Amino acid sequence: MNTDIKYDSRQKLLGAALKVIREKGYAAMRVDDICAEAGLTKGGFFHHFKGKEDFAVAAANYWSEMTGGFFASAPYHLLPDPLDRVLGYIDFRKAILRGSVPEFTCLVGTMVQEAHATNPAIRDACDASISGHAAEVAKDIAEAKKLYAPDARWTAESLALHTQAVIQGAFILAKAKQGPEIAADSIDHLKRYIELLFNRDSTGRTRDDHRNP
Amino acid sequence: MNTDIKYDSRQKLLGAALKVIREKGYAAMRVDDICAEAGLTKGGFFHHFKGKEDFAVAAANYWSEMTGGFFASAPYHLLPDPLDRVLGYIDFRKAILRGSVPEFTCLVGTMVQEAHATNPAIRDACDASISGHAAEVAKDIAEAKKLYAPDARWTAESLALHTQAVIQGAFILAKAKQGPEIAADSIDHLKRYIELLFNRDSTGRTRDDHRNP
DNA sequence: GACGACATACCAACCAGTCGGTATGTCGTC
DNA sequence: GACGACATACCGACTGGTTGGTATGTCGTC
Numbered sequence: 001m002n003t004d005i006k007y008d009s010r011q012k013l014l015g016a017a018l019k020v021i022r023e024k025g026y027a028a029m030r031v032d033d034i035c036a037e038a039g040l041t042k043g044g045f046f047h048h049f050k051g052k053e054d055f056a057v058a059a060a061n062y063w064s065e066m067t068g069g070f071f072a073s074a075p076y077h078l079l080p081d082p083l084d085r086v087l088g089y090i091d092f093r094k095a096i097l098r099g100s101v102p103e104f105t106c107l108v109g110t111m112v113q114e115a116h117a118t119n120p121a122i123r124d125a126c127d128a129s130i131s132g133h134a135a136e137v138a139k140d141i142a143e144a145k146k147l148y149a150p151d152a153r154w155t156a157e158s159l160a161l162h163t164q165a166v167i168q169g170a171f172i173l174a175k176a177k178q179g180p181e182i183a184a185d186s187i188d189h190l191k192r193y194i195e196l197l198f199n200r201d202s203t204g205r206t207r208d209d210h211r212n213p
Numbered sequence: 214m215n216t217d218i219k220y221d222s223r224q225k226l227l228g229a230a231l232k233v234i235r236e237k238g239y240a241a242m243r244v245d246d247i248c249a250e251a252g253l254t255k256g257g258f259f260h261h262f263k264g265k266e267d268f269a270v271a272a273a274n275y276w277s278e279m280t281g282g283f284f285a286s287a288p289y290h291l292l293p294d295p296l297d298r299v300l301g302y303i304d305f306r307k308a309i310l311r312g313s314v315p316e317f318t319c320l321v322g323t324m325v326q327e328a329h330a331t332n333p334a335i336r337d338a339c340d341a342s343i344s345g346h347a348a349e350v351a352k353d354i355a356e357a358k359k360l361y362a363p364d365a366r367w368t369a370e371s372l373a374l375h376t377q378a379v380i381q382g383a384f385i386l387a388k389a390k391q392g393p394e395i396a397a398d399s400i401d402h403l404k405r406y407i408e409l410l411f412n413r414d415s416t417g418r419t420r421d422d423h424r425n426p
Numbered sequence: 427g428a429c430g431a432c433a434t435a436c437c438a439a440c441c442a443g444t445c446g447g448t449a450t451g452t453c454g455t456c
Numbered sequence: 457g458a459c460g461a462c463a464t465a466c467c468g469a470c471t472g473g474t475t476g477g478t479a480t481g482t483c484g485t486c
Contacts, residue, residue, distance in 0.1 A: 007431065025327030027240035031476060042477080043433045052476065102330055109385050113326045114238030116388035117315055127389035154405070158398045161386060165399040166375075169382025172322050173374060175329035176340035185371045186378040192367070193406040220465065244442060255443080257466045265442065 010048045012038040017059035018066070022102035026056055026111045026122065053121060056111065060125035063107040064132060071136065082143035083198055089137060090191045093167060097180035097187075104180060105171040130168075134160040148198045159197070166190045223261045225251040230272035231279075235315040239269055239324045239335065266334060269324065273338035276320040277345060284349065295356035296411055300404060302350060306380060307400045310393035317393060318384040343381075347373040361411045372410070379403045 016037035020029050031052055035045050049055040076088025097104050108126035115122040138160035145156050167190075170183035195201065229250035233242050244265055248258050262268040289301025310317050321339035328335040351373035358369050380403075383396035408414065 009431075023330045025238065025240060027238060028327060028331065030474090032474095041433050044431070046477070047431060110326050112385060112389045113323050114241060116391070117236045118241065123389065123391075130386070130389055154402065159402065161395060162379075162399045162402040165382035165386050165396075166379055167382065168385045169378035169380065172325060172381045172385075173343070173378050176325045176336065176343055178329070178336075182374060183378075186375045189367065189372065189375040189406070193402070193409070196406070196409040222465075243440090254467050256445090256468070259443065260465060 009038070009040055009044050012040065013045060013048060013055070014059055014062040017055070018063065018107060019102065021056070021059060021107050022105055022110055025114055026119075027114055029056075031055075053119060056115075056119075056122050057125045060108050060111065060122065060129055064129035067129075067133065068136075071133070082140045083148060083200065085140040086137070086144050086194060087191060087200075089140070090163070090187060090194065094184055094187045094191075097174070097183050101175055101178060101180075104183075105175065106168060109168040109171060130164055131161075134164050137163055144198060148200075152197070154197075159194075163190060222251070222253055222257050225253065226258060226261060226268070227272055227275040230268070231276065231320060232315065234269075234272060234320050235318055235323060238327055239332075240327055242269075244268075266332060269328075269332075269335050270338045273321050273324065273335065273342055277342035280342075280346065281349075284346070295353045296361060296413065298353040299350070299357050299407060300413075302353070303376070303400060303404045303407065307397050307404075310387070310396050310400075314388055314391060314393075317396075318388065319381060322381040322384060343377055344374075347377050350376055357411060361413075365410070367410075372407075376403060 013034055016034045017029075020033045020037055024033070029052075031042060031045055034055070035041055038044075045055070049058060071089075071092075074089075074092050076085050076092055079085045079088055108129040112123055112126035112130075115126070134157070138156045141159050142156035145152060145159075166186055170186040173186065174180055174183040176182075226247055229247045230242075233246050233250055237246070242265075244255060244258055247268070248254055251258075258268070262271060284302075284305075287302075287305050289298050289305055292298045292301055321342040325336055325339035325343075328339070347370070351369045354372050355369035358365060358372075379399055383399040386399065387393055387396040389395075
């Protein structure tokens with residue numbers, strides 16, 4: 001694999017996207033902003049990308065790769081019990097609510113809000129990113145469901161997507177209120193929900209009381 | 214009170230905002246789009262609003278008024294039990310997921326995503342709208358909490374804001390997937406969470422099993 | 427020279443906002 | 457009621473700065 005990159009301009013441009021799009025969204029993002037952030041000029045930008053939209057699609061894919069790697073190396077994966085892994089994922093989500101609001105919020109969740117009706121390529125790239133991540137979370141949920149709530153009426157996929165809805169919504173509230181506290185509260189509610197769903201109390205013990213949420 | 218409006222241009226412009234902003238967001242919304250939708254020209258627009266930003270702030274306030282009235286007249290308010298009213302609100306939320314995606318999603322949730330870092334006036338207007346609505350929901354939650362979960366560790370305000378996070382996040386997923394089904398699923402999860410929180414099973418009976426989620 | 431990776435200069439379309447103008451409404455005076 | 461002065465509502469042409477994109481130039485490598 002050719003990873004010996006002599007020129008890293010493309011990476012710089014995509015890295016710039018992570019910052020600029022989360023600050024301003026897609027429409028307000030200017031190619032000049034990206035170039036300034038990357039320390040390049042438009043010539044370099046248009047050498048690598050056909051246009052602004054093409055760049056945004058590539059940025060969504062880049063975001064997906066970066067965050068995919070980040071989550072794949074998170075320590076909760078080492079837990080043997082699948083439910084512990086799910087709850088570990090939620091705790092991890094809460095733990096990474098750090099820095100300024102643009103730093104902890106989601107590039108694809110931001111972009112899909114504005115581009116959903118007017119730019120199908122961007123929307124689809126964002127959907128792929130969100131759905132791909134949810135599918136990863138769904139794996140542990142499915143295992144936990146099999147062990148602890150085999151007869152529950154909800155599906156692992158549905159719950160996984162719900163976690164993403166909560167997290168994306170929490171980011172909106174964090175943006176409105178300019179800080180992570182409100183988002184952390186919502187993630188606490190999500191964790192409590194999952195504990196209740198699996199009949200696990202705060203001591204970590206999973207109780208059996210015959211309820212089927 | 215002088216409600217005999219001879220000219221309704223301002224209303225038309227604000228009504229146009231409800232459509233255009235939900236389709237394209239703030240930055241991509243052009244003054245010309247609004248004028249076209251309202252059947253007026255820029256002269257008329259700039260007569261009523263100082264500029265694009267001023268208009269967006271007014272649109273957020275208008276959205277807040279309109280939806281405030283809409284929710285105030287919803288039938289779940291007639292239920293005597295506060296917990297029934299909370300669950301009725303959730304059911305109502307699910308029931309109004311109709312029409313095209315821009316038609317059932319939120320103007321202020323959309324706008325705050327892009328404007329949060331770059332436009333404080335718009336952000337604050339959006340925050341006021343979201344928070345004001347959550348405060349209305351929190352009233353019934355507080356009553357229900359007092360009756361059914363007085364010792365719970367979460368606050369009514371926190372749960373109310375969580376409902377908004379879920380709903381906003383559900384809209385993001387609906388935009389990504391271009392339909393209401395995914396949002397309805399997430400709202401089902403929210404309802405289940407609230408039922409679990411208040412120890413209410415699906416038959417409508419609130420059980421007492423000494424748990425304090 | 428060919429090519430890739432950029433930089434710089436330039437372009438044309440775009441778009442928020444301006445401004446002179448017309449149309450309509452209001453009010454006081456006769 | 458007629459009239460003039462003034463205010464309000466709106467129109468449409470226009471402006472000028474901006475922005476995505478194109479054309480051309482430069483440089484290093486082979």
